[in-house]
Structure formats: C-alpha cells, structure tokens
Amino acid sequence: MSAPAYRVWAVPGLPEVKAGDDLAKLIATAEPGLVDGDVVLVTSKIVSKAEGRILDAADREAAIDAETVRVVARRGTLRIVENRQGLVMAAAGVDASNTPEGTVLLLPEDPDASARAIRTGLRDALGVDVGVLVTDTFGRPWRTGLTDVAIGAAGVRVLDDLRGGTDAYGNPLSATVVATADELAAAGDLVKGKAAGLPVAVVRGLPHAVGGGEDDTGARAMVRGAADDMFRLGTSEAVREAVTGRRTVRSFTDDPVDPGAVRRAVAAAVTAPAPHHTTPWRFVLLESPKARTELLDAMREKWIADLRADGKSEESIAKRVRRGDVLRNAPYLVVPCLVTDGAHTYGDARRDAAEREMFVVATGAGIQNFLVALAGERLGSAWISSTMFCRDVVRGVLGLPENWDPMGAVAVGRAAEEPRERPPREVADFIEVR
Incomplete structure (x- = not known):
C-alpha cells in the first residue's frame, strides 16, 4: 500500500482580472486539465476585483470603519475587528495592495456564494466536480507570521470532525475537529506566493476533502460563535x-x-x-x-x-x-x-x-x-x-x-x-x- 500523498501547484497564465470578468472561464482556460476531486484555491483579491469590490478611498481608515461590525482589539492605528462577513481579522480585510493608488479592495460580499459560483462555472465549462476555496491572508493569535485561510468554500468538507473516534493507541478523541479547508488554503499559498502574481492553485490527491449536498456548509461553518469564543476581545x-x-x-x-x-x-x-x-x-x-x-x-x-x-x-x-x-x-x-x-x-x-x-x-x-x-x-x-x-x-x-x-x-x-x-x-x- 502506497503512502498517502497529494500534489499542489499554482496556475500560470491568468490575465489581470477586471470587474465583470468570469473567473470560472478564466481558470478553465488557464487550467483545462482539472479532474473530479481537485480543489481549486482562489485568492480573494481576484474575486473582489471580478465582483467590483474596488472602492475609491483616499482614507483607508474610513473604509475600514464602514466594513467593521465590532472592534476586537486596538493598538495604535492597528485594529483587529469583526467585519461584515463575520471574520475577525486585521483592518476588516480592507486591502490597499495590488490595486490602483487611491483605491482599496474590499472582501467579497459573500465569499461562500463566490465559491459556489466558481464551482458551478467550472462544472459547466469542463464537466468536472471540484471543490473551490476562496482564501485570504490572516495573522493568528499567539503566532508570528501570516498564512492563508479559507473565507469561502463550495464542495469542500471544511471541517473534519474526528470526535467519537480513537487515536492509534485506542484513546478516545473528544475534541479533535480538523480545519481541513484552512490546511488546504495554506498549502496553496506555498506555491501561489504573496508577490508572484499567481492567484490560483490546485490541490490534487485528496478527494475525501471534496463533497457536496448536505456536507457543503461553506466556510461560514468555521467561524466560532460568540458563546464559544474565549478570546472575543482584546x-x-x-x-x-x-x-x-x-x-x-x-x-x-x-x-x-x-x-x-x-x-x-x-x-x-x-x-x-x-x-x-x-x-x-x-x-x-x-x-x-x-x-x-x-x-x-x-x-x-x-x-x-x-x-x-x-x-x-x-x-x-x-x-x-x-x-x-x-x-x-x-x-x-x-x-x-x-x-x-x-x-x-x-x-x-x-x-x-x-x-x-x-x-x-x-x-x-x-x-x-x-x-x-x-x-x-x-x-x-x-x-x-x-x-x-x-x-x-x-x-x-x-x-x-x-x-x-x-x-x-x-x-x-x-x-x-x-x-x-x-x-x-x-x-x-x-x-x-x-
């Protein structure tokens, strides 16, 4: 029996994305060899651009204010907030990089819906059943450095709930829920890079992570509710x-x-x-x-x-x-x-x-x-x-x-x-x- 393995690669050849572009068609053209069970990882920036989430904003702070639902912590000008999508992150996800001067990029209005639209478009264009994740870069409490996480999902089992099972020694697993979607997002970021101009990656070899129907809960299922959040505030x-x-x-x-x-x-x-x-x-x-x-x-x-x-x-x-x-x-x-x-x-x-x-x-x-x-x-x-x-x-x-x-x-x-x-x-x- 061979050892478990998977492949991950960045998709080259994507053009500069503009408002109104059909991302599924662009991805299908750049990577026509997608197969059932692949997971397509799409950086949120190009989703935002395609959906016209570009805002003229000489004052980025005002844009952050508009996207903020709740301030979690503040130190100087840095704010960690809960944004309209329910995500807790720096600056509400408002980004002034990779966008023309005097503008900012807002996150997709509904990242799960964005992922579903791309998944449907790839199925229509290529006839394949793939999972799609919309990813964005997060810092994390208690850890230095950034990593990509899933903020939108379609056709991916975002959480792998192992509770009720046992480990290799027969010990019961009572609290183990694996954030599969975030692990996939981080794997894709290793090949996309932050400045390489490669906003899409593909993971192949993990078909168990791909699913639809009742299992398709979207990335929203990964957001911890207030009642369970021990670190809700700074x-x-x-x-x-x-x-x-x-x-x-x-x-x-x-x-x-x-x-x-x-x-x-x-x-x-x-x-x-x-x-x-x-x-x-x-x-x-x-x-x-x-x-x-x-x-x-x-x-x-x-x-x-x-x-x-x-x-x-x-x-x-x-x-x-x-x-x-x-x-x-x-x-x-x-x-x-x-x-x-x-x-x-x-x-x-x-x-x-x-x-x-x-x-x-x-x-x-x-x-x-x-x-x-x-x-x-x-x-x-x-x-x-x-x-x-x-x-x-x-x-x-x-x-x-x-x-x-x-x-x-x-x-x-x-x-x-x-x-x-x-x-x-x-x-x-x-x-x-x-």
Missing part, C-alpha cells in the same frame, strides 16, 4: 466592555455560581487604591442557602420594625419589603465590609470625618472592581444598600467583628433576562474643564 476592549456593559441585574436564574469566579472577583477588588497603604475591604461570602436565609430573615424583621416605627401602613410595608426579593432570589450573596484599621485620628471632627470618607471611597472603589470582575466572569450582580441600615443585625447574624461595617449586599448570579438598556448619557454633561 485586553482594553474586554475591560471597557465589562465596565460599560455591566448592569444591575434584578432577576436571576437558579444556576449555581462558581465560588472560584467570586474569589477571582475578590482578588480584583482588593487591588483598588486605599489610604495609608491599608486594606479596608472584607468580603463575606454567603455560599449556603441557610446562611442567606438567616441573614435576610433577620434583616426583614428589622426593616419591618423600622417601617412600623415610622408610621407606615401594613400595605406600604409589604410593598417595600418585596423590594428585597432581589437579594432573596439570588443564588449567591456577598456582603462587602469596610474596616478602618490604619485610619488616622486627629481629634478634630472635620479632619476625622474626611479621614473616614477616604476609607469609604476606597471601599466603593473595591466594590466597583468586584462588580466589574463579576461581569468579566459573565455573572450578573446587584449592589443593594440594605445591610447599611441594620449593621448590628448583620454583624450579629454573621458573627462579624464590631469594627466591620457592612456596606450593602451584592446579589450574584446568571441574569434571567436581558437587563434594560442604560439611558444614554452625554459625557460632556459630567465634565468641567478648567
């Missing part, structure tokens, strides 16, 4: 999204909360600035239903007593108490506390009050860190001030030291519904410049 963008995307959640699912995620959020909280090199934050984690119920029941009794002392009606009291359901319905509670160890005493009421305010501000900064870190863990939260109104009760139920001041309670869990949009705020309304 560092600064992830921080910004966690800050601006955080909302107060008032309805939670019953899904359990990972205690490790809460502890990672506490680790972020205690990096906040604090006066005199102190550490004024303490976080009491109520992980058992019993602890949460005992605390909330005691707080409710105190609250009802206070409202009755204020002369509120029983109907009004019941309505107000129901507002505490946010804490009661959450699967996890955290009580952040202020500890003023290390505070200076001046013997002057004004200065002593300012000293305490510094510690309160530092605690608030720590709690904000905590809330943002929870958002980064994809956990919803609601910071409720109720424990501040019955600190003695909270300390008694939880067995806290007298110098721990509860600063509200944070409900934590998975949001049961999308939070309401935050009303727009004009930044200029919050700024004074001197």
